[in-house]
Amino acid sequence: MNQKTMPLQKNILNKPMYAIGLAQFFSALADNTLLFALLKILKSSFDSSNVPLYPNWSDSALQASFIITYILLAPIVGTIADHFPKGQVMMSGNALKLLGVFGVFFGLNPFVCYSIVGLGAAIYSPAKFGILGEIVESKLLVKANGFIEGSTIAAILLGSFLGGFIADKSIYGAIIMTLVIYILAVISNIFIPKLKCAKKAETFSPKILFKQFFVTFAVLFKNKDIRFGIIGTSLFWGAATTLRLLLIVWVPIALLGHATGIGIQESSDLSIPSMLNGLVGIGVVFGAALAGFIITLENARKCLIAGFIMGVLVLILGFQNNMLISIAFLLGIGFCGGFFIVPLNAVVQMRGKELAGVGSAIAVQNFCENIMMILMLSLFALARSAGIPIVGIIAIFGIVFSISILLLGLLNKSSK
Numbered sequence: 001m002n003q004k005t006m007p008l009q010k011n012i013l014n015k016p017m018y019a020i021g022l023a024q025f026f027s028a029l030a031d032n033t034l035l036f037a038l039l040k041i042l043k044s045s046f047d048s049s050n051v052p053l054y055p056n057w058s059d060s061a062l063q064a065s066f067i068i069t070y071i072l073l074a075p076i077v078g079t080i081a082d083h084f085p086k087g088q089v090m091m092s093g094n095a096l097k098l099l100g101v102f103g104v105f106f107g108l109n110p111f112v113c114y115s116i117v118g119l120g121a122a123i124y125s126p127a128k129f130g131i132l133g134e135i136v137e138s139k140l141l142v143k144a145n146g147f148i149e150g151s152t153i154a155a156i157l158l159g160s161f162l163g164g165f166i167a168d169k170s171i172y173g174a175i176i177m178t179l180v181i182y183i184l185a186v187i188s189n190i191f192i193p194k195l196k197c198a199k200k201a202e203t204f205s206p207k208i209l210f211k212q213f214f215v216t217f218a219v220l221f222k223n224k225d226i227r228f229g230i231i232g233t234s235l236f237w238g239a240a241t242t243l244r245l246l247l248i249v250w251v252p253i254a255l256l257g258h259a260t261g262i263g264i265q266e267s268s269d270l271s272i273p274s275m276l277n278g279l280v281g282i283g284v285v286f287g288a289a290l291a292g293f294i295i296t297l298e299n300a301r302k303c304l305i306a307g308f309i310m311g312v313l314v315l316i317l318g319f320q321n322n323m324l325i326s327i328a329f330l331l332g333i334g335f336c337g338g339f340f341i342v343p344l345n346a347v348v349q350m351r352g353k354e355l356a357g358v359g360s361a362i363a364v365q366n367f368c369e370n371i372m373m374i375l376m377l378s379l380f381a382l383a384r385s386a387g388i389p390i391v392g393i394i395a396i397f398g399i400v401f402s403i404s405i406l407l408l409g410l411l412n413k414s415s416k
Helices: 015-043 056-082 086-105 111-131 139-168 172-189 206-221 224-254 271-294 299-318 322-355 358-385 390-414
Strands: none
Touching: 015 056, 015 086, 015 111, 015 139, 056 086, 056 111, 056 206, 056 224, 056 358, 086 111, 086 172, 086 322, 111 139, 111 224, 111 322, 111 358, 139 172, 139 224, 139 271, 139 322, 206 224, 206 322, 206 358, 224 271, 224 299, 224 322, 224 358, 224 390, 271 299, 271 322, 299 322, 299 390
16 A cells, blocks of 8 residues: 655645545434434334334433444554554444444344444544544644534534434435445545554554553543543533433423323434434534634633533523524534534644554543443433433433533642
């Protein structure tokens, strides 16, 4: 393979960044289209007695089947991202995702298939962010992250809408569309420059890699900035993943009137919840863009204010029953989330590159983020199985998130 060294770009509007953004857009678009197609499968599967095949907490279990691969592979994927050209790693990750969707198409277990897609995503993620530091100058990392997050969230917006809308019409139609989009993602990867590997691995022994991973983990968490960034992004992604499922349950009850006098009537219609999830994505795009212009690596802690407000808005949202007001809150939640996450990602990438290599740093970041996602999804599933009203769950969720952001600020202020 013809690998090369490329001078760092002085602006983010360049051909390599366009290729990365396009590949990420298609990959994230397919990820989210697939999620809503699989949720539709779970909600519309019944046995001969018309009893649901999957309990109401299966949506959380589905997300967990995807996330668990990030946790299990975290000690390995960072080394892979640094050892091989990152564009090649991204292509391999998308190819694995494609394999998982083929499994869904041929009727294999949705949890197993989504785990295969998660395997591809786990390999893909460190390379996706790690390559940014090999393309642009360090002072542009916040803007570059904003560009990629904007591409990602635009894909989430469109994928949420397409997945929910098309899956309501035809599950197989949604699956076929997902296959086509993943193929486009693989094709886009071809145009990413084949750069030299960042750091050759001395070994691929799982035992040694696991040991090295936790040594790297300890080194990174001794750094105040990296610790702050990783805890912050972990809180965000745990909240964002859970919020997506919260909305799927809350929207039919609060905004569409699918409720009974003593309980809740579940709805398998995903079109409106998916569109409202997309509104959060619109907000994130604008929040991420603004952060790219206002926030630098030196003042990244200012983003905590947006994180705190995000939790407050979620708390208030739970008590709304007006569609227009709810739309405004969802846009606000997304805006605060985008403003919050982008600077933190840049901090982890820049400081992590200096201490351990960006691929390894992002692997540790992904490990922590997905532990938090599993924790929040488990608590959500537990609350639902205990019969706690969805409004109560959202209120608790918003309060806990805002308090967590306050504690993060205090921890960062008091630490050395």
